[in-house]
Amino acid sequence: MADQRLQTVVVTGIGLVTGLGGTRESTWAALKDGGNALRRLDGLVPEGVLPWAGAPWFDDGGIAPECGGDPALSLLLRSAHEALTDAGLGRRTPDGPPSYDPERVATLAGLSKGCLQSLARRRRDNDWISAAAAGSRWPDHYWPNAGALAISRSADLRGPCLAPVAACATGLVAALQAADLIRRGACDIALAGAGDASLDPLVLGAFQKMGVLARGDGAPSRALRPWDRRRSGFLVGEGAAVLVLERADHARERGAVPYVEFAGGAFGADGYHETSQNPDPSGLADLIARALVRARTEPSEIDLANVHGTATPSNDPLECRALRLALGAHAENVSCTANKSQIGHLLGAAGAAELAIACLSVRDGIVPPTLNLDDPDPACDLDATPHVGRRRSIRAALKLSIGFGGHLAAAVVRRIDGESRAR
Numbered sequence: 526m527a528d529q530r531l532q533t534v535v536v537t538g539i540g541l542v543t544g545l546g547g548t549r550e551s552t553w554a555a556l557k558d559g560g561n562a563l564r565r566l567d568g569l570v571p572e573g574v575l576p577w578a579g580a581p582w583f584d585d586g587g588i589a590p591e592c593g594g595d596p597a598l599s600l601l602l603r604s605a606h607e608a609l610t611d612a613g614l615g616r617r618t619p620d621g622p623p624s625y626d627p628e629r630v631a632t633l634a635g636l637s638k639g640c641l642q643s644l645a646r647r648r649r650d651n652d653w654i655s656a657a658a659a660g661s662r663w664p665d666h667y668w669p670n671a672g673a674l675a676i677s678r679s680a681d682l683r684g685p686c687l688a689p690v691a692a693c694a695t696g697l698v699a700a701l702q703a704a705d706l707i708r709r710g711a712c713d714i715a716l717a718g719a720g721d722a723s724l725d726p727l728v729l730g731a732f733q734k735m736g737v738l739a740r741g742d743g744a745p746s747r748a749l750r751p752w753d754r755r756r757s758g759f760l761v762g763e764g765a766a767v768l769v770l771e772r773a774d775h776a777r778e779r780g781a782v783p784y785v786e787f788a789g790g791a792f793g794a795d796g797y798h799e800t801s802q803n804p805d806p807s808g809l810a811d812l813i814a815r816a817l818v819r820a821r822t823e824p825s826e827i828d829l830a831n832v833h834g835t836a837t838p839s840n841d842p843l844e845c846r847a848l849r850l851a852l853g854a855h856a857e858n859v860s861c862t863a864n865k866s867q868i869g870h871l872l873g874a875a876g877a878a879e880l881a882i883a884c885l886s887v888r889d890g891i892v893p894p895t896l897n898l899d900d901p902d903p904a905c906d907l908d909a910t911p912h913v914g915r916r917r918s919i920r921a922a923l924k925l926s927i928g929f930g931g932h933l934a935a936a937v938v939r940r941i942d943g944e945s946r947a948r
Contacts, residue, residue: 534704535783535941537776538612538769540604540718541881543868544580544762549607552868553885556893557914561746562868563760569724577741577748578724579760579869597636600765600874601672601720602679605634608716609680612769613781624779631684631715633703634672634767635695637873638723672720676767684712692928693833693870694792695719696766696877697936701790703770713775720765721874729761737837749870750897751834751863752841752905759835762869766877768884783941784884788820788921790936797931802839809843810850812933813923817851820937822921824852827859827937829892829922830907831883834863835870842904844925849907860917861909862886866896876926876934883922887940890918 539549544562546552555562562580569578609615614625670688677686685706691698696719703715723729732738739748739758750756770787793812797803817824832844849856864879865871871878886892891914898911919940926934 532708533773534707534770534787535773535776536768536785536787536884536938537771537781537783538608538610538614539784539881539884540607540611540767541878542600542604542766543764543871543878545868547603549611549881549885553882556864556867556882557891559894559896559913560867561896562762563745563749565745566724569726569729577739577745577760578729579762581724581763595722596763597720597722598671598675600722600763601634601636601718601767602675604718604720604765605676605680605716605767608718608767608769612771613779614680614714614769625714627681627683629684629713630682631703631706631712632673632677632682632686633689633699633715633717634676635689635691635699635719635873636669636672637690637692637695637719637721638669676716682716684715691792691932691934692930693872694876694926694928694932694934695873696875697880697924697926697934698792698932699877700768700770700787700880701792701934701936704787704789707770707772714769714771716767717770718765718767718877719874721872722763723761723872724763732761737835739836747897749836749866751836751866751895752845752902752909753836753898754900754902756836756838756841756902758837759865759870762871764868764871764878765874766881768877768881785887785938786941788822788937788939789816790934791815791819792932792934794931795933802843802927804839804843806843806846806850809847809927809933813847813851813925813935816923816935816937820939822937822939825855826921827852827855827923828917828919829883829886830859830861831879831886831922831924832861832863833925833927834865834895836863836865840927842902845905845907856907859907860892860915861895861907862893863895863909864893867893876924879926880924880936880938883924884938887919887922887938890916892917892919
């Protein structure tokens with residue numbers, strides 16, 4: 526077998542659920558057309574405490590019964606099933622041999638905070654005592670690994686089953702670890718992603734206390750303003766994304782057509798503070814540089830940067846300065862996009878959802894817009910694609926994720942000329 530370090534990894538399936546749409550293509554259509562899922566959530570928290578919140582789950586099918594009533598788990602399973610079908614890896618039938626070995630398919634899926642709403646509901650209903658009296662077991666869908674277990678069980682996948690937890694970088698870290706497993710020869714295919722449903726008063730109140738939520742002084746659709754001089758923070762959204770990563774020669778053997786090459790990346794930590802980011806951009810710039818080296822990509826090949834873009838005072842200029850340090854003079858030629866302005870901050874699922882969007886951007890040659898960028902901050906002086914998306918040829922896209930606690934991740938996806946699927 527060829528050296529596993531040189532194995533090419535491709536993306537052959539994508540599942541995506543956001544406030545803009547319940548499927549990959551419905552989300553993508555709304556996103557590139559400038560859609561906005563952010564709206565008021567009346568009644569979730571006491572009036573005057575938190576007047577704004579993010580995009581609720583786009584619910585056109587209800588919560589799957591096997592998810593124990595938890596929306597985060599249901600979102601994740603829904604996106605996983607879409608990704609499996611998209612990649613041609615649906616449930617095996619006894620009528621013929623499968624095109625893949627289930628022992629060689631890994632699952633890496635994070636829930637970041639576990640099934641938070643199920644736990645909160647049981648707490649509010651004071652259901653602990655009655656459950657204990659009945660001798661009820663602790664439901665396995667409460668654990669942070671519930672998503673990975675649910676996906677592997679539902680699709681009968683028997684390869685490595687892992688549940689990364691890296692705050693808001695969870696989804697991107699899952700994809701990076703999945704690619705590493707494939708390159709090491711531990712599996713041929715890996716499902717990687719994350720889901721999050723954190724529209725809970727406890728979470729929103731904590732974020733408000735930290736001062737990272739957008740001010741509620743206007744329309745919800747205008748509140749989240751990445752890279753804008755008047756930005757004041759993010760709004761919480763809900764959603765999930767799962768990507769099917771696969772060894773390129775394995776995909777060709779079974780006739781799968783990839784979206785992009787998952788060229789590589791890097792993850793690390795800034796070791797600075799529990800919730801505050803290191804204002805020195807050199808650490809993030811070094812991470813980007815390592816990601817480019819591991820992806821065998823020159824800075825001059827990056828045409829798109831899908832940034833973390835939380836619209837907090839510290840995050841946006843940090844990313845912009847880090848991109849300038851890492852990409853040099855070529856940074857002036859890069860189109861940036863901040864998807865949170867349209868779908869909200871999906872927290873643990875943000876990295877996976879925005880990675881999926883980066884893959885679709887490369888596929889179609891479209892840079893989605895950054896909404897509400899009316900008055901650009903001079904400290905954020907790169908092209909952020911304000912208001913309206915644009916067409917451009919994208920050879921390679923860089924995705925950045927930054928999580929509370931100092932989690933850092935960067936990944937590069939590349940166009941596969943002549944082979945990748947067209948819209």
